[in-house]
Amino acid sequence: MKKVLLTGASHGLGRSALDFLIEHNIEVVAIARHIEHLQHLKSATVHIHAVDLTQMYAHQAEALLQGCDTVWHCAALSSPWGAYDDFYAINVQAVETLLQAAGRLKISRLIHISTPSLYFDFSHRRGVCETQLAQQWANHYVSTKYLAEQAVLKAVAAFPYTQYLMLRPRAIFGEYDRVLIPRLLQLHQQGKGVLKLPRGGDTLMDLTYVGNVIEAMRLASISPHIASGSVFNITNQEPWSLQQVLQELFQALGKDMRIQKVPYVLAKQVATLAQAWANISGKEPVFTPYSIGALSFDMVLDNTQAQNVLAYRPVSNMHDAIVKTAQAFKAD
Numbered sequence: 001m002k003k004v005l006l007t008g009a010s011h012g013l014g015r016s017a018l019d020f021l022i023e024h025n026i027e028v029v030a031i032a033r034h035i036e037h038l039q040h041l042k043s044a045t046v047h048i049h050a051v052d053l054t055q056m057y058a059h060q061a062e063a064l065l066q067g068c069d070t071v072w073h074c075a076a077l078s079s080p081w082g083a084y085d086d087f088y089a090i091n092v093q094a095v096e097t098l099l100q101a102a103g104r105l106k107i108s109r110l111i112h113i114s115t116p117s118l119y120f121d122f123s124h125r126r127g128v129c130e131t132q133l134a135q136q137w138a139n140h141y142v143s144t145k146y147l148a149e150q151a152v153l154k155a156v157a158a159f160p161y162t163q164y165l166m167l168r169p170r171a172i173f174g175e176y177d178r179v180l181i182p183r184l185l186q187l188h189q190q191g192k193g194v195l196k197l198p199r200g201g202d203t204l205m206d207l208t209y210v211g212n213v214i215e216a217m218r219l220a221s222i223s224p225h226i227a228s229g230s231v232f233n234i235t236n237q238e239p240w241s242l243q244q245v246l247q248e249l250f251q252a253l254g255k256d257m258r259i260q261k262v263p264y265v266l267a268k269q270v271a272t273l274a275q276a277w278a279n280i281s282g283k284e285p286v287f288t289p290y291s292i293g294a295l296s297f298d299m300v301l302d303n304t305q306a307q308n309v310l311a312y313r314p315v316s317n318m319h320d321a322i323v324k325t326a327q328a329f330k331a332d
Contacts, residue, residue, distance in 0.1 A: 001221050003027040005068045007053065007098070008075030010034050013113065013169075015176040016210040017072055017217065022046060029064055032075075053094035061101035070221050071102055071110040077141065078115075078179060080288040081278055084140045091144035096151045103159025111220050112152050113213075116168040116233060116301055117142045120290070124298040126204075130168070130231045130305060138290045149231070156229040165220045166231040167213070170301055174210025174321070175328035184249070185329070187286070193256050198296040200261030201243030206235035206301050209321030212314040219310040232306040238318045239300045248319065252326030264296045 004021055008014030010032035021028040022043060030038065031051040038048050049064065053075055065071070077090045095112070102110045119125060120142070121134040137143040152164050173180045187195055195201075216234045220226070243259060250257035271292045274285035306312040316324070 001026055001070045001218075003029070003068045003070070004221075005029045005031070005065055005071045007031055007071075007073050009048070010037060011176050011178045012074070013172055013174075013176075013210055013213055014072075014074035016174055017074060017214050018046075020211075020214050020218075029068060031064060053098075054089040056094060056097055058097060058101055061097050062105060065101055065105050065107060069108045071098065071107060072217055072221075073098060073110060073112045076113065076145070079141060079284070080139055080291045081275060081284050082140060084144075087140040087144040088147075091141070092147045092151065095148045099151055099155040099164065100159075103155050103162045106159075106161040109163045109165065109221055110155075111217050112148070112164065112166045113217075114149055114166045114168045114231065115142065115145045116170045116299070118146055118149075118168070119301075120294065120297075120299065122293045122297060126298055126300040127302050128233070128300065129302040130233055138293070139288070153229050160228075163226065163228045165226060165228070167216055167220060167234050168231060168301075169208045169213045169216070169234040170299070171205065171207040172210055172213055173207060174325055176210070177325070181249075181325060181329060184246070188250070188255065188257060194258050194260050195246065196260045196262045196267075197242065198262060198264040198267050198292060201241060201246060201259045203242045203296060204239050204298040204300060205242060205245075206237075206239050206299060207245065207318070208235050209314070209316045209318070209325070211316050211321070211324075212236055215315045216306060216310065216312050219312055223310050226309060230305075230309065232310060232312070233301040233303050234306055234312065235301050235303055236314050236316075236318050236321065237303050238314075240318055242295060245318075245322070248322045249326060252323050253330060264292070267292045267296075 009018045009030035018030050027045045029047045031049045033052050035050045077087050118133050119128045120138050156164050271287040271289050275288045278285040
């Protein structure tokens with residue numbers, strides 16, 4: 001990697017990836033819709049652009065890609081609820097524009113961040129490999145991410161000089177997280193230290209520390225002899241119960257926390273009503289049937305392909321990753 005185009009650079013995975021590229025002195029074209037929090041990053045190797053990907057034309061994408069040999073596409077609308085057109089614009093149309101621009105310019109590699117939500121089907125699933133997709137998509141986010149993957153495969157066929165690879169990291173958390181940890185902190189505050197969870201938090205799940213996702217992105221960018229269009233599950237390779245994750249997190253945050261068990265059927269009914277009201281009011285619900293399902297059903301992924309092809313191994317274990325994440329949120 002000599003020069004990387006990075007999307008979604010203002011928060012979450014993209015923001016952590018930007019830190020990584022800067023730290024390793026790799027030239028980066030960092031694009032995001034809002035760049036206020038990036039203005040302090042003064043470096044000859046960093047080029048920051050305010051770009052709304054949903055409004056980006058082909059010639060603009062090609063201009064941003066000039067001189068790049070790698071694309072890390074992290075930007076997406078990731079939410080359990082919202083209008084389909086909003087998901088489609090960023091998760092499909094913007095992806096198609098970027099894929100085609102990279103192909104026309106013969107960019108060496110494009111790493112597309114997808115999602116293992118493609119496996120979710122409201123049942124317990126363990127040892128899930130990359131081909132075991134659900135029969136029905138749980139929400140608009142998942143359906144549009146599937147369409148994005150199909151767009152990647154079309155680009156593979158159309159542009160043989162660019163190598164397109166897809167990663168499906170499970171439940172990313174880390175220092176710049178604006179989804180998982182903030183939502184948990186909000187629920188903790190609203191419940192006055194009590195978190196009401198289906199199965200009392202006994203659900204077994206994979207999570208992935210953001211630093212490990214970046215390691216997988218790095219490997220996908222440099223590993224030789226990978227078939228274009230390949231897709232890889234990425235996790236911490238340490239399935240923990242939700243209860244264990246929460247106990248460790250809130251202990252590291254220095255906050256008291258207690259879990260109260262609630263029946264899944266009741267929680268799903270409440271979430272269904274909340275989602276119905278959200279569709280009328282236009283205000284995002286705290287929970288949807290999908291998010292309740294994600295808290296209720298075991299989901300453990302098979303990382304064999306990433307291990308064998310990318311030689312991927314997590315660089316941070318769950319304990320250390322949770323501590324680092326908690327320290328970052330305490331510092332805020």
